Amino acid sequence: MISADHSCLTLFNCCRSLTSVKQIHAHLSKIGLDVDPLIAGKLILQCCTAISASLALTYAHHFFGCLKAPDTFMYNTLIRGYSESQSPGCSFELFNQLNRNSGCSGSPPRPDSFSFAFVLKAAANMSSFRAGSQLHCQAFLHGLDAHLFVGTTLISMYAECGRRNSARRVFDEMPQPNVVAWNAMLTACFRCSDLEDARALFERMPFKNSASFNVQISGFMKAGKVESARSVFNSLGLKDDVTWNTMIVGFAQNSYFDEALMYFRDMLHMGIRPTEVSLIGVLSACADAGMLVSAKILHGFVEKSWFLENISVRNALLDAYSKCGDVGMARSVFDHMTVDRNVISWTCMISGLAMYGRVNEAIQLFYEMEESGVQPDRITFISILYACSHAGLIEQGHSYFSKMKDVYGLDPGIEHYGCMVDLYGRAGKLAEAYKFVSQMPIEPTDTIWRTLLGACSIHGNVHLAQRAREKLMVLDPNNSSDRVLLSNIYAVIGQWKDVAAIRNSMSTERMKKDPGWSMIEVDKLAYKFTAGRNYSGFTQEAYEKLGEIMSRLKEGGGYVPEVKSVLHDIEDEEKEGSVALHSEKLAVAFGLKRLHKSKTIHVMKNLRICKDCHEFMKIVSQLYDVDIVVRDRSRFHSFKDGSCSCKDYW
DNA sequence: TTAGGGTTAG
Known part of the structure; x- marks a missing residue:
């Protein structure tokens, strides 16, 4: 066999598309070099990290399957690739395969600390406590549960699954937790809404770095404690880009839109170089607030900056235009993208058109997306179902609902069922809507009944409205807008006594109608x-x-x-x-x-x-x-x- | 050639 010329390895570093990887692969295959472990490993790595699109992952996996003796590095790289993909379950399959091999004779590849770190990330991304705790046992059997990196990933995994106590046990058993492990535990407290514990832990930390303060700021922001976050921010002498971004994003998430913009400006004045997160944060503030003028100014900034070809920033810009009421500019940003559009670009554009009632264009775009090889995901289906329901396209909506599972293997979630109830209800097919709710394989939530109540309000169906209301009284008894909706239905048909009864019940229970603005x-x-x-x-x-x-x-x-x-x-x-x-x-x-x-x-x-x-x-x-x-x-x-x-x- | 904590749009 020809020995590997390792200068080939650097060739892969320039590959930014699957096509270029395939070209180099074809060349190396002709001279029998592609099966060299170093080269094969590099090829898989490039597909899984630099490209990481689902087609590249599939290509790497197929190539991996053709190798006689894949090593642990190759397994790890694929496990990592899948852990961040839309099919994290594949990480488990590969891990199990690796684990099974390790019992065989000879010197087969065995899982190492990298394998555990990656596969645990898959469990965290799926919020699967069951898979995560099983992996914890496996790590124990391999003597790796006390490994600093594996232990830290275990803490994060338990935090993602909402298991603060399990995270705490791992942390307490660590022989010498470093600052990263402390930060992971602090994050776990905030993720599990244990603010008091987070404060106590923060006081006890033997060492802190800038990430520790950023965890605190982000934790307070996510809990809606904007002033606590601000006071941590003000107390800091040195603020890094993540600190600024955390504030901008936090303000946007808490509807402090003007402050998100103000902090972005301050960041620039302080000479801190904004990152894509800063732009995404400030653009999402514009989108939610409907601040079209500010979005346009930011667009001007993006055009002159190093974000020109950044897909995430382009998507945020397109979304801001569409939510600020300028769907024409949104379309122009979409049409002039110089980088490959991803599933988010397509979904934002489809939902933008749908919100405008430009349903035929939304449907056409869904078709073009499929043709381009980008796979729709769960949110794309929510957008296209929304489009159908707002245009009364019952048949078409139904066919997308089936396609989701049959063609793309995606199980419909509660949001998709909600769209279907809306599709029937909005069109006045209230009996079908009710039948659909009764036959749902998952338990209908308050949102499902509220959707039905909304449809009853449009079509004046008092009988069904009362049934929906009974369910809502159990699932979400303190919701003022539900009562307002029902009282509207009574008002339209002139049943003023019932209107008064609802109004009285709201005033005795001190409920207030959301003021319109x-x-x-x-x-x-x-x-x-x-x-x-x-x-x-x-x-x-x-x-x-x-x-x-x-x-x-x-x-x-x-x-x-x-x-x-x-x-x-x-x-x-x-x-x-x-x-x-x-x-x-x-x-x-x-x-x-x-x-x-x-x-x-x-x-x-x-x-x-x-x-x-x-x-x-x-x-x-x-x-x-x-x-x-x-x-x-x-x-x-x-x-x-x-x-x-x-x-x-x- | 692979890791762990902090910010990310639909």
């Missing part, structure tokens, strides 16, 4: 409006403009207030007054007053838009020749020339 950005500033009369500052301007719009609408616009959405047993004239002051109307009035005429008015609302406001927006868009985009809790409504992109189906 709408937000509009003007000259880089966000203005928030709430319903009702509140004459102060900029709101005065909005009321005056709204009054003028209303008179013009009633004179020549053919607008008749739709008062069914009003819940109280009051006279129609008063109801008119009530719907007239909904926050989205005020925001649009303010936009008409302050924004340049050629601009589109973007409004973000925290609740669903009501029928009256929907009619109002249609007529205003025609009468004032202006485009209005409203993002409500579940989708976008794009009003133009008197009609809405949702085609009145929402």
Whole structure:
């Protein structure tokens, strides 16, 4: 056999695609070098780490299967590759194979500390306590449970499975835990929501590094303790990039959107080089808050920066545009990607189009995704099912639901069942929806019943609504929006006694309805409006403009207030007054007053838009020749020339 | 040529 020329090894370092790996492999195979252990190992490593797409993993696995005597390194590399993939279960199969071999005669490969570290990561990623604890026993049998790296991975695995006590036992049995092991234990306390224990552990730590403080900041942020996180941050002299990122991401997760932006700016002013995490964090704040202007500024920054070809940043940008109401720009970011699109790029674009009611394009994109060789995952299916349900495409939705399992081997989760209930319910097929819920192989959750209740509210089915309500009273008795929904159903059919009963029960139990608000950005500033009369500052301007719009609408616009959405047993004239002051109307009035005429008015609302406001927006868009985009809790409504992109189906 | 703790978009 020809001896391996190890300069071949460096060739693989340049491979960034499976095609180039295949080309080098074909060449080496011709001269019989591909089976050299060093070269074969490098090939597998390159597929699993540098490329790591599922096709590359499959290629490496197939090649591995053709080798006569794969070594532990090759096993480990594949186990690692699968542990971070969409099929972490394959890590277990390979590990078991390696473990079985180790009992054979001769000198077969045996699992080592690397094998355990990687396979435990797979158990952690699957949150599988059962698999993780079995591996713990195996590690004990191999004398590796006290190994510093294996022990630390065991702590993280137990933390991921929510088993703080098991994590603690591993930690307590470590002969000499180092700072990494202490940090892993600190993370475990926060993951398992044991804040007091985390504080006590932090005080006892014999050594701390910057990661220890970052664990604390992140732990407080995830627990919603923003001020505690801020005080740790302020107490630090030296802050690294992860410290800044943790603050930015934490603010975004806790809806402190302005502060996320502010800290990003501060980070730049301090001369700290932002990473992709900083950009993802700040862009997700823009997406959630609907801050289109800020997203555009960040886009400008990205175009001039070293993030130009970063797929994660591109995806975050595309998502921000689509959630801020500019699906055209989202599509442009998607179409002009110079790096290979991944499953997240496709899914973001599909869900962006779906939220806009551009369902045919979403379906076309799903098809193109399949053609391109990128496999849809669970979230892609949620997006495409959402698209079908918001367009009333029952047959098509049903066929995607089947395809999920039959073609892609993905078991539908509770979210997918939720989409199906919504698909039937929204289309008015309430009997089918109820039958589907009754026959679900997993226990219906409160969300499933709430979806059904929502459908009953659209279609006025009091009987089924009451049944859903009974279930909800057991599963989530303190939810105010469920009661509001049921009282709406009674109000529409005029059963005022039942409306009053629900209102009374809410007031005795001191429940409050979520207050509705709408937000509009003007000259880089966000203005928030709430319903009702509140004459102060900029709101005065909005009321005056709204009054003028209303008179013009009633004179020549053919607008008749739709008062069914009003819940109280009051006279129609008063109801008119009530719907007239909904926050989205005020925001649009303010936009008409302050924004340049050629601009589109973007409004973000925290609740669903009501029928009256929907009619109002249609007529205003025609009468004032202006485009209005409203993002409500579940989708976008794009009003133009008197009609809405949702085609009145929402 | 492989590891463990801190931040990551749908």
